[in-house]
Amino acid sequence: MDLGLLAIGVGIVALSLLGAGLGMGMAVSKAMEAVGRQPEASGKINQILLVGLAMVESVAIYGFVTALLVIFVLGAK
Template identity: 50%
Template sequence: MEFFTMCVLAAGIGMALGTLGTGIGQGLAVKSAVEGTSRNPGASGKILTTMMIGLAMIESLAIYALVVCLIILFANPYKDIALELAKSVAK
């Protein structure tokens, strides 16, 4: 059971770090966009468009982290090897 416990911990830590980086990146992007808009209100349309594209790119990091964590939890390629090893040790 240690293998599956470690898989759950790895998925949790991986998702936490992935979303932490995403949150920080999005916060910095929005901060910069607001500063740019306050300096030059006439360029707010271009700044908003660029910010939205950037936020979509940043958000993809969280989606990739989620996919990797779901693979670790539910489609782990080492699951069968770990189960066979556990059965052989139990005998």
């Protein structure tokens, strides 16, 4: 079995985390901007931001679990 190709596969899996990281960063950056404009709305912003980030987080977890499965399920053979 070619462990090198397996590692490249895990790498491409992990690249999917790139989208989640970038997306979360965009969301948080706009939240900062919004609080900077309307500080009195920081409670509502925080609440919606957390729900949104949790949804993006779920996508990141899918990528992470996929990477673990490739390492432990395919790598164990």
